[in-house]
Each structure stands twice: as structure tokens, then as C-alpha cells.
Amino acid sequence: MQGQIFKIFSDFYYVKTEDFGILECKLREIIKKRSEDVIVGDYVEIESLTADKKQAFISSVLPRKNFLTRPKVANITQAVIVSSVKNPDLDFEQLNRYIALCEYHGIKPVLCFNKNDLTDDEKLRNKIKNIYEPIGYTVFFTSALLKQGTEFVEKILKNNVSILCGASGVGKSSLINLLSNGKLQIETRAISDKTKRGVHTTRHCEIYQISENTSVVDTPGFSNAKFNFLMPYEVQNLFPEMRTEEKCKFADCLHLHEQGCKILENPDIIDETRYKSYVKFVEEAKEYKQKVTYNGTKTETLSKMNKGVQMTKISERKRALSRRVINQNISKDGENNV
Ligand SMILES: Nc1nc2c(ncn2[C@@H]2O[C@H](COP(=O)(O)OP(=O)(O)OP(=O)(O)O)[C@@H](O)[C@H]2O)c(=O)[nH]1
Ligand SMILES: [Mg+2]
Numbered sequence: 001m002q003g004q005i006f007k008i009f010s011d012f013y014y015v016k017t018e019d020f021g022i023l024e025c026k027l028r029e030i031i032k033k034r035s036e037d038v039i040v041g042d043y044v045e046i047e048s049l050t051a052d053k054k055q056a057f058i059s060s061v062l063p064r065k066n067f068l069t070r071p072k073v074a075n076i077t078q079a080v081i082v083s084s085v086k087n088p089d090l091d092f093e094q095l096n097r098y099i100a101l102c103e104y105h106g107i108k109p110v111l112c113f114n115k116n117d118l119t120d121d122e123k124l125r126n127k128i129k130n131i132y133e134p135i136g137y138t139v140f141f142t143s144a145l146l147k148q149g150t151e152f153v154e155k156i157l158k159n160n161v162s163i164l165c166g167a168s169g170v171g172k173s174s175l176i177n178l179l180s181n182g183k184l185q186i187e188t189r190a191i192s193d194k195t196k197r198g199v200h201t202t203r204h205c206e207i208y209q210i211s212e213n214t215s216v217v218d219t220p221g222f223s224n225a226k227f228n229f230l231m232p233y234e235v236q237n238l239f240p241e242m243r244t245e246e247k248c249k250f251a252d253c254l255h256l257h258e259q260g261c262k263i264l265e266n267p268d269i270i271d272e273t274r275y276k277s278y279v280k281f282v283e284e285a286k287e288y289k290q291k292v293t294y295n296g297t298k299t300e301t302l303s304k305m306n307k308g309v310q311m312t313k314i315s316e317r318k319r320a321l322s323r324r325v326i327n328q329n330i331s332k333d334g335e336n337n338v
């Protein structure tokens with residue numbers, strides 16, 4: 001039997017199945033041993049259903065169509081990045097981070113700007129449109145408080161499994177409550193007076209079915225994702241406007257200060273705030289490059305301290321595998337052959 005995980009609470013995985021509705025499941029040891037990540041949105045194989053048909057075990061995870069690592073959710077059809085135009089104030093760098101994260105995972109985001117009742121700054125709204133629409137992102141404005149923009153949101157969400165992500169306090173859960181027409185009452189909380197930021201009200205990811213063909217995933221707000229997991233030259237792939245026909249003089253150009261750089265020569269290619277974010281992400285990726293380079297050339301030390309005693313260190317390559325590890329490897333091979 002198969003189903004989809006819609007919520008995870010500590011060791012319990014809540015799976016929606018066609019035949020038995022919602023089941024509370026645990027993981028089979030075999031999955032735990034593989035230290036496989038099992039996440040919300042995963043389709044899973046389940047077995048050993050209890051007599052009351054309420055509990056079962058997850059025995060395997062089916063291949064994913066796609067996934068995001070932050071927040072951890074699989075098998076979505078689109079990402080809605082929610083920002084607020086005020087309280088908390090719009091942070092272009094954070095927004096560019098979420099966009100780039102989605103691009104990294106091959107998920108095209110749409111951009112929702114909420115809390116429009118708090119400002120009549122038309123200049124800001126025009127600025128947002130002028131930056132993001134020409135580079136292919138759908139932009140829409142909402143007010144969960146005044147129930148504005150909901151028809152458009154409904155249209156965007158229809159026939160999709162959409163993840164709502166963005167900083168804490170921007171109104172993700174409020175928007176989902178509104179869309180459910182009062183059916184859902186997900187907890188929401190005012191932002192902090194002191195920090196002017198959200199207070200991390202939502203603590204877990206959960207899929208909610210809004211109507212027959214529309215599902216949304218509410219997620220906890222976060223804001224400290226860093227691009228310290230890819231190489232500096234890969235960052236430009238996360239910025240669609242940088243994929244230009246014109247080629248820079250050097251094939252490995254990072255578009256920072258190189259001579260003959262087409263991006264630097266044509267400031268119209270990329271908006272200033274977007275470029276600033278690009279430079280920042282490249283700097284973060286440089287830290288990763290340094291780490292990789294350092295680890296790659298690291299030489300082994302010849303001795304190590306063990307309980308205060310200096311021991312000769314056996315090289316990883318020369319060290320014989322323990323009997324336990326050998327047995328584990330054999331059983332792993334066996335599993336793979338099944
Ligand atoms: N003025 C105004 N307030 C809003 C709007 N949408 C949400 N809020 C308020 O903003 C606060 C935060 O909303 P939440 O829905 O909890 O925000 P969230 O994005 O889910 O936050 P986390 O769960 O912490 O990630 C609540 O007090 C909401 O009532 C809006 O459109 N206008
Ligand atoms: Mg929330």
C-alpha cells in the first residue's frame with residue numbers, strides 16, 4: 001500500500017492513504033539504518049497495518065520528483081515565496097536568497113507580497129514589479145487581513161501542490177487560513193515589537209488540501225540560508241537574467257571585476273539589488289570552495305591523542321575494516337539486490 005506523508009511529528013509520520021485515510025506511521029529499522037531522509041511530501045510504501053487500521057510502518061520511500069532542502073519538502077509543483085511589504089519590512093536580499101534556493105532545486109517560484117494594507121507606497125510596488133516581472137517571475141500583492149488578492153492566489157494555486165515559504169511573520173499561515181474559507185485555523189502570531197521580526201510560530205511543515213486539486217504546504221519561516229554549498233561559478237546559474245547570449249572574455253568569469261565582462265559592461269542586464277545579492281552569494285560560495293580545496297589537499301597527521309596517550313595513527317586506507325562494518329556492508333549489498 002502507498003501513501004503520502006503530510007506531516008511529521010518527532011518519530012511519527014502521518015500518511016494519507018486512499019484506502020484507509022490517515023495513518024500514524026513509524027519508520028522500519030531498515031530506513032533508519034540507511035539514514036535516509038524521509039520528508040513531508042514523500043510518497044511511501046507502507047506495511048504491517050494494525051488491526052484497527054490506524055497505524056503502520058513505512059518500509060520504503062518512492063523516488064522523488066523534486067525536493068527542497070530548506071524547508072524540507074518533496075514532490076511539489078511550485079513554490080510561492082511570501083514576503084511582506086511592511087512589518088517585517090521587505091528585504092530584497094532575503095527574497096533573492098529564496099528565489100535562488102528554488103532555482104537551485106529546479107523549482108520556479110512565484111512571488112507573493114503580503115500585508116499591502118500596511119502601506120500605500122506605490123513606488124515600492126512598482127519597484128518590485130520592475131525588478132522581478134521582466135526576468136520571468138509572476139508577482140502578486142495580497143492582504144490576508146483585508147482578504148485582498150485572494151482570487152488571484154486561488155488561480156495560481158489551482159491544480160498545484162504549492163509550498164509557501166519565506167521569513168517568519170510575513171503571513172504564510174494567515175494566507176492559508178484565509179484560502180481555506182474558515183476550515184483551517186492554523187496558529188498565527190503578531191511579530192515582535194522589539195525585533196520587528198516574526199516569532200517563529202509555525203514549527204513544522206504540513207500539507208493542507210484546500211480543495212480537490214489544490215494543496216498547499218505551510219512551512220516555518222527562516223532567514224539564514226547561506227550559499228556555502230556550491231562553487232562560486234555555479235551561483236550565476238541561479239540568476240536567470242545572467243544567462244545572456246553575450247559571452248564574457250574569460251569563460252570562467254565570475255562577473256565581479258574581470259576585464260571584458262559583459263555583465264559589468266551592460267548594467268541593464270541585472271538590477272542593482274539583484275547584482276548586490278549575487279556578489280554576496282558568490283562570496284559565500286567562495287568560503288565553500290576554500291573549505292573543499294583545503295579538505296582535498298589535507299595531509300594526514302601521523303599520530304593522534306587517545307585518552308591522553310599519543311598513538312600512531314593508521315591511515316584510513318590501510319586500516320582494516322572491523323568485523324561489524326564488514327557485516328553491515330554485506331547486509332547493505334543484500335538489501336540493494338532485493
Ligand atoms: N496587517 C496585516 N497583518 C497580517 C497580514 N497577514 C498576516 N498578518 C499578521 O502577521 C502576523 C504573522 O502572521 P503569520 O501568518 O503567523 O505569519 P507566518 O508567515 O506564518 O509566520 P511563521 O509561522 O512564524 O513563519 C499575524 O499577527 C497576522 O495576523 C496582512 O495581510 N496584513
Ligand atoms: Mg506560520
Ligand SMILES: [Zn+2]
Binds near residue numbers: 248256262
Ligand atoms: Zn563576466
